[in-house]
Amino acid sequence: MVPYFLWVLIYGFYFVGVKLIVLKIAPQFIQNPDSTALNWTWLxxxxxxxGYSAKEGAGELPDFVYQFWFIRDLVILTIISPVIQFFMKKFPRGFFALVSILFIAxxxxxxxxxQALFFYTAGLYWGKxxxxxxxxxxxxxxxxxxxxFLVSFFSAWTFSDGSGKTAMYWCAVLSSCILFLKLSAVIEKSKKAYGILSYLSAFSFWLYAIHMPVLNGLLKRVWLKFLPMKNPFFCLAEYFGVTVLTIAIGLALGIALKKIFPKLFALLTGGRG
Incomplete structure (x- = not known):
């Protein structure tokens, strides 16, 4: 949980602290100046x-670090794992069927x-x-x-309801996992490729943490300022261009941070790398 709260502090300062500072220095650049952390409730x-809120439309993901919802869920699921394991022992088939239905529905x-409940439970079944x-x-x-993969991908694309949570969508996700697992077996046989990717894997959590909302959002704004989406080609170029830049800049920042401040990098990534 240490990386979770560290990134909460970082992005919390970005969303809250920076807004308050700019509000004092140049209030004309702030939208909704009356809506700041100064008038937030504890909720x-x-x-x-x-991420939990009773307000309508607030969503379940944490505002500051919404990409880390899985860490929050992992902690909760670990705490209640004895309950999950109890039902696994009592009703092994029925409980897995229930969790699967909840996931697919x-x-x-x-x-x-x-999805966190399903994959965590599936992992417990796998281990047991x-x-x-x-x-x-x-x-x-x-x-x-x-x-x-192709069948599930195009089926998900065709029958998507816009929420990204259809059964075919998750079939596409699972089939892509199969492809990457098979690819990893091929990479493992090449010492050079394995060495390079093993080194880069140390920055996977870092990239996931830093890519949103700041880095990707800023790069997208700069990109659109110079290359607005005038047609489908520009839209496609923006999608891939910003993604590549986000990975490249994020990776460069991670390598520099790890080299200059290795202990800080370890704290921010939970000791990975």
Whole structure:
């Protein structure tokens, strides 16, 4: 949880502190100057840090670090894991079927994201029953894996309801995981490729933490200022261009921080790398 709260402080200062500073120096640049942290209730702070709110339309993700919802959910699920394991032992098939239905439907379980509950529970089942997942994936040919991904991807695209939470969407996610697992087995056989990617993997959490909302948002604003989305080509260029720049700049910042302040980098990434 240390990285979670450190990033809450960083992004909390960005969203709250910077706005208050600019409000004092140049109030003309601030939209809704009457809406600042100075008139927040304690529930607003809870929503900013943890994401839970009774306000309509507030959402369940933490405002300050919405990309870290999975850490919040992981802590909660770890705390209640004895309850989950109790139902696993009592009703192994029925409980997994119930969690799967909640996930596919999807049904909001409120205290955590439904997808977090499903994957955490699936991991517990995997550990308990020692399911040979990797052996099963190895038996899937590359052709079958690619066809499975393409079918699920285009099905999800065709039948999407706009929420991104359809059953076919998650089938596409799972099929893409199969592809990447098979790809990782290929990479592992190459010492050079494995060495490079092992080094870069140390920055995966860092990139995930820093890419939103600040870095990607700022790069998008700069990009659109010089290259506005006039047609589909510019839209596509903006999507990939900003993504590549975000990864490149974020990675450069991570490498520099790790080299200059390794202990700070370790704190911000939970000791990864």
């Amino acid at each position: 607003d702070w809870v929503h900013g840090i943890f 999807p049904v909001n379980v409120y205290f955590v994201q439904t 029953f020692d399911f040979p997942l990797f052996e099963k994936i190895d038996k899937i040919s590359w052709g079958e894996a690619v066809v499975l």
